[in-house]
Amino acid sequence: MLLLQDKVALVAGVANHRSIAWGISKALAGAGARLILTAQERVKATVEELAASLPDAIVLQMDVQRDDEIDAAFAEVERRYGGLDILVHSIGYAAAKLEGRYIDTTREGFLLALDISAYSFTALARRAEPLMERRGGGAMLTLTYLGSERVFPNYNVMGVAKAALEASVRYLAWDLGAKNIRVNAISSGPQRTLAARGIADFNLMWEQMKTSAPLRRNVEQDEVGQAALFLCSPMASAITGHILFVDAGYHVMGMSFGPKKASGAEGATD
Ligand code: NAD
Ligand code: 0WE
Secondary structure (H helix, E strand, O other): OOOOOOOEEEEEOOOOOOOHHHHHHHHHHHOOOEEEEEEOHHHHHHHHHHHOOOOOEEEEEOOOOOHHHHHHHHHHHHHHHOOOOEEEEOOOOOOOOOOOOHHHOOHHHHHHHHHHHHHHHHHHHHHHHHHHHOOOOEEEEEEEOHHHOOOOOOOOHHHHHHHHHHHHHHHHHHHHHOOOEEEEEEEEOOOOOHHHOOOOOHHHHHHHHHHHOOOOOOOOHHHHHHHHHHHHOHHHOOOOOOEEEEOOOHHHOOOOOOHHHHHOOOOOOO
């Protein structure tokens, strides 16, 4: 008997094989879950190819800025499966290139980033609620980044959106807890995905994990997948409203040492 045998999971946010959502999809499918992958129109063909490599997966089109597409996708889930056990939201976007000063964020840029990166989780949760209630409970999960609580130069409006997303996790946990629906987030270390492409200084950040994170390394796609599997499984049955760091411990550090000092925290004097 597999951990997620006969469970139905909707995963929103696969764009290609590097996507964090794809790592999560592989982990959930490996545990026996039947998957619904939702994709933006522009990546649907790629996602269909990926889905074909899983035993029991379908792809539905869903742009989270469009209520009609969200409603249609959930109607199709209800029609096909009659309920839902797991919802994974792995979507983030800001139109403003992530560079320059936060102070220059326009009203339009702010609303778009918050709409796609934060509000959409609540929009999906509201549609999932009745489907999960029918199953006697469920698990919801979203992806966030430490830029919600600390300043990472250039992360800017995305940091503000992630702060709203994390607060949403806590309010949703309260709203849905009475129905045995759990709501959590994973705060991942930097990943080389489409969303990270072209980010100024991303390579620098990537290299810095090797000296600054307690584990002296970055995290891999599969490691986020395994943590997601845990949070969405009965093993996490008393965990809700939680932000779980899957970041090689990076978030606990105050002062970071450079490459020379990293190994030699033992008695460095200068
Ligand atoms: P990705 O580009 O593979 O995934 C982002 C997804 O968002 C894509 O599939 C894209 O299609 C989707 N998306 C954007 N706008 C959408 C819309 N209007 N409707 C529907 N889908 C839309 O990159 P990723 O790194 O896997 O990002 C997934 C999540 O993980 C994001 O929330 C991101 O902020 C978060 N995250 C990423 C990192 C990192 O370093 N890459 C670290 C921590 C958290
Ligand atoms: O959430 C993210 C990035 C999400 C993202 C990326 C882009 C790039 C292209 C959202 N919107 C856009 N818009 C675009 O036009 N991450 C956690 C990855 C990331 O981005 C950073 C980081 C990290 C880590 C930006 C600055 C500093 C660190």
